[in-house]
Amino acid sequence: MTLGDLGHSEEHRRLERALEVAGLGEFEWDRSRGQFVVSARMAAITGLPAGPMPADSIRTLEPFIHPDDLAEFRAGVVSQRPAGGVYEFEFRQVRPDDGRVVWLRVAGVMTRNAEGRPLNITGIVEDVTARKLEEDQRQTLMAELDHRVKNVLATVQALAVQTAKRTTSLEAFLQNFGGRLKAMGSANELLTAARWRGAAIDHLAAAELGALAPGQTGWEGPELFLTPRAANALALGLHELAANAVKFGALSVDTGRVNLRWVRLADGGFELTWTESGGPTVSPPARRGFGSTLLEQVTGRELNGETGIDYRPSGVVARLRAGAAAVAPRPETVPEAPVARIAETVATSAGPANLRGARVLIVEDAVLLAMELETGLSDAGAEVIGPAYELEEALALLDQPIDAAVLDANLNGHSVTPVAEALAARGVPFVFATGYGEAAGAPGGFEAPVIRKPYDVTQVAAAVAELLQAHTG
Incomplete structure (x- = not known):
């Protein structure tokens, strides 16, 4: 060789x-x-x-x-x-x-x-069988996502139309419609965390009631998970009850209380009871609004059951009975209960936020949302810096005086962390306005309030005002 x-x-x-x-x-x-x-x-x-x-x-x-x-x-x-x-x-x-x-x-x-x-x-x-299977699964998931997005858009459109038909002012429409969107967003956040296998009733209750009136709300019952359809329906139903309680019922006064309790039924379904006490004397409403219609008809049908509301003088009592088809098996991934940072589910009687003279930086990659934030904060009296749509734009704006900031967590695929770190180093308070459902709290582990999308811009203004008051006080 x-x-x-x-x-x-x-x-x-x-x-x-x-x-x-x-x-x-x-x-x-x-x-x-x-x-x-x-x-x-x-x-x-x-x-x-x-x-x-x-x-x-x-x-x-x-x-x-x-x-x-x-x-x-x-x-x-x-x-x-x-x-x-x-x-x-x-x-x-x-x-x-x-x-x-x-x-x-x-x-x-x-x-x-x-x-x-x-x-x-x-x-x-x-x-290449494994790769082809992954491609097929990806196509299936994209088709399912497309289906869900279209369903969500159709539901949002129906909510907008029905809400508009039953409101007499733009302000009332924005408040009611925004609250209903937020309820849907909370339910979808929980479903996404559980890979759309189901959402726990106690998590839905925590998302809707947890930040409303600390010490005035409570909920209890066995561990139960709802199908995606039922979870969205119950989230909307709880929102309508909570909105009514804040405006007219038990949560409109400091002495009032709301208790939520659910039990399993022999047929595999469940019954949920909403009880208000300690509030103003209650009488049946003179006319039925869309909230009552949604609660009694839509929620009941979507839960494969029925809903009834009793306007007792001592407080509203609502019963939602759901069939077995509304209950889902326990998912493999169960998210933690949502952490309430800001009372953002329904509007309270507090007046509009005052940001007169405050220099507020807006960092948001969605142009329409940035425009809405800019208008809302300007109406509250703030001097808006930006908006910045990209990470580089935001970093370039940090060399000027800033009193507070509103940060989107993700800017076209880039984390907003460098901006948050720079603001924290300067002692400038900020709030996250994000679509990400991070149960652990603020993105990046920062000690900052979080407002989940979709939101009402008045919630953001109120959060910024609260930050500035705490920072200067």
């Missing part, structure tokens, strides 16, 4: 190791002899017998290709011929040894003689 033979042998061993590590099998098709040689690695991938097999033409190999992929394979052969003898295909194969269907990627290069006639094709085979 010569030194050249040793070198060639070592190079061959390196190539063998590389093919093995990459999970590739190799083949050689000798066109002049009509012989297709399958390596041991290719045999393991395809189920074909290792060694030579007769192959006079490309059609000899077609029986090993899934019938549904044959037309595309043949078209690929024709289209790739002018490319200089380099071929690449992806197709399904029914393995001859065990009948399994696998996806293969086949790539080869053709060598020709001096007259241009094909001599042989050398190439590799790769099992």
Whole structure:
């Protein structure tokens, strides 16, 4: 054996190791002899017998290709011929040894003689079944996401129309519609955290009541998870009850209280009871608003049950009875109960925030939201800095006097953390206005209030005013 033979042998061993590590099998098709040689690695991938097999033409190999992929394979052969003898295909194969269907990627290069006639094709085979399955799953998820987004948009549109029909002023519409959107957002946040397998009733109660009136609300009952449809319906129902309690009922005074209790039923469903006490004397409303209609009809039907409201003089009592179809199995991933940072579910009787003279930085990548924030904060008397839509824009604005800031957590894929760190180092307070549902609190672990999207801009203004008061006081 010569030194050249040793070198060639070592190079061959390196190539063998590389093919093995990459999970590739190799083949050689000798066109002049009509012989297709399958390596041991290719045999393991395809189920074909290792060694030579007769192959006079490309059609000899077609029986090993899934019938549904044959037309595309043949078209690929024709289209790739002018490319200089380099071929690449992806197709399904029914393995001859065990009948399994696998996806293969086949790539080869053709060598020709001096007259241009094909001599042989050398190439590799790769099992890409896992990648194809991931692509299929991704397409399925995208289709499901598209379906859910359209359903949400349709629901939002219906809420807007129905709310507008039953309100007499723009201010009332914005308040009612914004609260209902927030209730939907809270339910969807919980469902997303549980991978849309279900949402716990106690988490829905905490999201709606947790920040309303500390010490005046309570809820109890067994662990129960609702389907996505039922969770959204219950979130809207609880919102309507909470909004009414804040405006007219038990939560409109300091002495009032709301208790929420639910029990399992023998048929697999549940019954939830909302009880108000200690508030003003109650009488039935003179007219039925959309909130009552939504609660009694929509929520009841979506829960596959019924809803009833009793306007007792001592306080409103509402009962929601749900069928077994509304209850979901316990999901594998159960999110933590939401942490209430700011009372943002329904509007209170407090007056508008006063930000007169305050210099407030807005960092938000959604242009419409930034415009809304700018208008709302300006109406409250603030001098708006920005808005900044990109991380670089926000960092460039930090060299001027800033009293407070409103930060979106994510700016076109970039974390707002550098801006938050710079503001924290200067002692400038800020609030996060974000669509991310982080149960642990503020993004990045900062000690800062969090307002979840969708929000009413008056909530943001109130949060900024509270920050400034705490900072200066």
